[in-house]
Amino acid sequence: MRLISFLILLSLFSCKKEKPAPVIVANNLGNGMVVLCEGLFQQNNSSVSWVNFADNSISNTLFADRANRQLGDTGNDMQRYGNKIYIVVNASSTVEVLDAITFQPLQQILMQNGTIAKEPRNIVFSGSNAYVSCYDGYVDVIDTATLSVTQRIQVGANPEGMAIANNKLYVANSGGLNFPNVDSTLSVIDLSTNSELQKIIIGKNPSVVIADSQGEIYVINRGDYGAIPSSISRIDTQNDVVLQTLPINATNITKMNSDFLIANLDYTTNASSVALFDPITEAIVNANFINTSGIATLYGIQYNLGNNQIYILDAMNFTNTGYVRTFSSTGVAMQSYQIGLNPNKIVFYD
Secondary structure (H helix, E strand, C coil), X not given: CCCHHHHHHHCCCCCCCCXXXXXXXXXXXXXXXXXXXXXXXXXXXXXXXXXECCCXXXXXXXXXXXXXXXXXXXXXXXXXXXXXXXXXXXXXXXXXXXXXXXXXXXXXXXXXXXXXXXXXXXXXXXXXXXXXXXXXXXXXXXXXXXXXXXXXXXXXXXXXXXXXXXXXXXXXXXXXXXXXXXXXXXXXXECCCCEEEEEEECCCCEEEEEECCCXXXXXXXXXXXXXXXXXXXXXECCCCEEEEEECCCCCEEXXXXXXXXXXEECCCCCCXXXXXXXXXXXXXXXXXXXXXXXXCCEEEEEEECCCCEEEEEECXXXXXXXXXXXXXXXXXXXXXXXXEECEEEEEEEC
């Protein structure tokens, strides 16, 4: 989802630090949201915020308070699976595993291949395994019981987003570190054997991958941020072929019931939009579903089924503390929460 060279440039800017009054977080988390804030590349300032929905109180030092140390450099992904939270920290090359209820750290998995950093990016789960895409060209398999890497599956250049459908794992090979000579493939992995079946040729610089309710896969192709615009590839998971390339500008996508919310941020103009898309008809229902005029930098979007609300992650030009901005399921603005630097993922507690 992130262009590495863009983040390196951003890291040169100073960060305005704001210190809100400390909030005491109860031992057990519930009725709120945990927000991963990636910080700035090479600044070692990733953090985790906790927002309590009961009283709207905020703590922006949740991980540091519970672990008694800092999270690391560039927190890239965070997911809950069962009774554990997994945080993928890209530049530090670690996966942090925490108790989902107390947020106490259970284990830090060092993602190294000898002395070479694997640079993990994203994580998904199937059965007893976690699958972590690593920028060194592999997907690591982690046993969720032992919390150890049991296998490495070679894929394409700089894999990023992943999704599961039809007992297969689909991995976007971005080739982002080779920009402008990016990759254009989607690896298909058989989850029964944890082996790559094939690579599907899709658009340039694929990133985010998502499955719809019909078992089809959609992939955002970021293009080259200039002459080659972004697009979305739709994949048939029975035959593993491209069914359609949709000329839709997109930087992120999330499910909202049976529909998709497609977010786009133009890094050149900073203009943003959120469209409502129907994956049954393959058509945009509303190109401007949410009024983004009050959003400085649309960095991510998620939907919470528990309270039927939409959450937009606003990075505030990447140099200031960010916001989570909430909207109703009909796109009406509701409330904003000021949190850490460059928020990018949310885990909800309902």
